[in-house]
Amino acid sequence: MGETPWTIERICDALGHPALSQRCLSEINRAPAHELLTVFAKWERIAKNGLIAVERARALAGHDERGEQLPGNWADATHRILGEPGPARGAA
Numbered sequence: 001m002g003e004t005p006w007t008i009e010r011i012c013d014a015l016g017h018p019a020l021s022q023r024c025l026s027e028i029n030r031a032p033a034h035e036l037l038t039v040f041a042k043w044e045r046i047a048k049n050g051l052i053a054v055e056r057a058r059a060l061a062g063h064d065e066r067g068e069q070l071p072g073n074w075a076d077a078t079h080r081i082l083g084e085p086g087p088a089r090g091a092a
Contacts (some may be wrong), residue, residue, distance in 0.1 A: 008040070016050065
């Protein structure tokens, strides 16, 4: 059997935040009939992408918990997050 079909309820659950779910419902409820499938598809895509991001974050957290190097190439952006000047380009 295949994956559970996407419904408005499933999309709202997958969004994971009441305000986001309310926005989804509002857009679907206000959409003209000829735009309903487009609006539904937009929110289905947002929900799917959110679930994929959660799965990836959990996998990365697992690597971190085991003390492993995270897979992939990661740029250190700590200075941007903290609002501090970063290393000079070309510096060793």
